[in-house]
Amino acid sequence: MCGRFALTLPVDRLRELFGxxxxxxxxERWNIAPTQAVLAVRQEPDGPAAFPARWGLIPSWSKDPSIGAKLINARAETVREKPSFKTAFQRRRCLIPADSFYEWKTLHGIKQPYRIRFEDDGPFAFAGLWERWLGADxxxxxxxxxxTTDANEILSPLHHRMPVILDSNGFQTWLTGPQxxxxxxxxPYQGPRRLTYYPISRKLNDVRNDDASVWEEAPLPMEPEPAAQPKKLADDQLSLF
Incomplete structure (x- = not known):
């Protein structure tokens, strides 16, 4: 899955890549969370266009906008059939720029976050879907x-799912190509660039922490020391008389 990501690169570099x-x-955003505004790119008649979108898709037919908080991810295996996503897949595919994303793994009872990035630290795109919802006002x-799709061999030790990541040679196909x-x-990503990850500060868990400090490498949680066992008394020590 994908529940947090980052986009910290200059806009000129993003314009060069996405057109x-x-x-x-x-x-600069180090800790982008669901329901927040994100940068997305869609195809318009005069070319690719950047636009702000709220992360968490609200189907156009929905009466309740709170459903968006449950639809931050769309499973690749069902996106063409699920009512919430199938029309968007047919007509409204988009790119969501990022330069890192995060995953958590429970170690010794503690949820440890990891930063996932490409070794070149360059930008990339998530495959996205967008919808336009008419508010009550x-x-x-x-x-x-x-x-999202199955994790590749690099990320599978962290989680069984990962976002669909697109290299630039797939951008136009995703935006305008046949279904x-x-x-x-x-x-799962198998492109020429290599993904890598490392453990980071658990400050990431609080969405209010949105600065470079969340990228600081952190030691992994240690296994707690076993509880001390009470000393066994000898038989002659158990007698009161």
Whole structure:
């Protein structure tokens, strides 16, 4: 799955990679969480366009916007059939830029976060879906979800799922290609770049911590020392008389 990620790179570098002409007002984000606004890229008649979207897809037919908090991820295996996602997959695919994402693993009863990135520290894109939901006040709300698949051999020790990661040669196919071609991209990452990860500060667990300190490498939780056993008394010590 994907429950947190980061985007800290300059907008000019993102424009160069994704080809959008706008100049979004971006700030460095180390701890992007569900229901927050994220940068996304979709295809428009004059080319790729950057736009803000709330992370957590709200289907256009939904009466309750709170459903978005449950739809931050879309499973690749069911995205073409599930009512919440199938229309978005057919018509509204998007790219969600990132430069890191996070996963947790329980060690000795403690949930330890890890930062996952490419060895070159460069940007990449999650395969995303977007929808436009009409609010009760008549306002339009653009929302999005990140597509997930089975973990590859590098990430499987952390978790059995991972986001679908696209290299630049797959961007246009995902945005505008036929459905079958887009579906072929929804697989564990096996591209030319290499993913890596390391344990980081548990400050990441609090979404209010949104600065570079969450990337600090942290020691792994230690196995607790076994409880001391009471000394066994000799038989002559058990007698009161």
């Amino acid at each position: 959008f002409r706008q100049l979004p007002n971006l700030t 008549g306002s339009d709300v653009d929302t999005c979800s990140i597509v 079958n071609d887009a579906a072929d991209l929804m697989r």
